[in-house]
Amino acid sequence: MTENRDKHGGFRRLHSFTLATIIQLETLRFCRRFLTHDYRESGRLFYDPKGRQYDQMTQAARSGRQNIIEGSERSSTSKDTEMKLTDVARASLSELRGDYEIFILDRGELPWSMTSEEAIAINAISLDEALFIRDVVNESAKHAKLQRKKYAQWLDSNDPIVVANAMLIIIGRALNMLKRQVTAQIQAFEQTGG
Structure with missing residues (x-):
């Protein structure tokens, strides 16, 4: 599936949008499950006394998804704006990836190797084509x-390290898709103007 659409507003059919939706929902869930501002829970959960980690992670996830939407919607009036917003989505998800990486490292663990069994399995998952007819939302x-x-099987784990590692890989997939989208948008812009 190509990750570039000529028709504005076609974002819901993009695999990058599907992954960004999963990323936003699962980041909200991750933060609710594994972060706490209650020091009495700090032995069991990641201690976030002021709620900054929660805010940063959920806002980065939201920004990734919302900028895909806005970029797609703006494509009919400005291809340049579409490219910039798609790149903002990419940058936001990169920031979020860094938060998951630090979460793992702070727990004394390492991110999974891309050659690990888990990483290979997650990367091998194929997304279905999005086919919408009537009720698009x-x-x-x-x-x-x-x-x-x-x-x-990874996102529902009770082990926050498993969930965080899965999110790292899913975010990486979304970033690769967004990078290809930006490249395609640049090529289209150079050929047709903005």
Whole structure:
């Protein structure tokens, strides 16, 4: 599936948008499950006394998804703005990836090697083509939830290190897709102008 659409507003069919939706939802869930501002829980959960980590992670995840939407919607009036917003989405998800990496390192663990069994399995997951006919918002949400199930064995783990590692890989996949989108947008811009 190509990650570039000529028609503005076609973001719901992009694999990058599907992954960004999963990333935002799972980041919210991760933070609720594994971060705490209650020092009495700090032995069991990641201690976030002021809630800054929660805010930073959830805002970066939100920014990734929302900038894909806004960039797609703005494509009909400004290809330059579309490229910039897609790149902001990429940068936001890169920031989020750094937060998950630090979470893992702070726990005395290492991120999974890309040659590990888990990383290979997650990277091998194929996303289904998004086919919407009538109720695009509803069907898009159903599609994202169905694609999320493919990652459930890692995302539903009670081990925060497993979840954080899975998120690192999923975010990496989204970043690769967004990089290809920006490259395609630049090429289209150079050929047709903005």
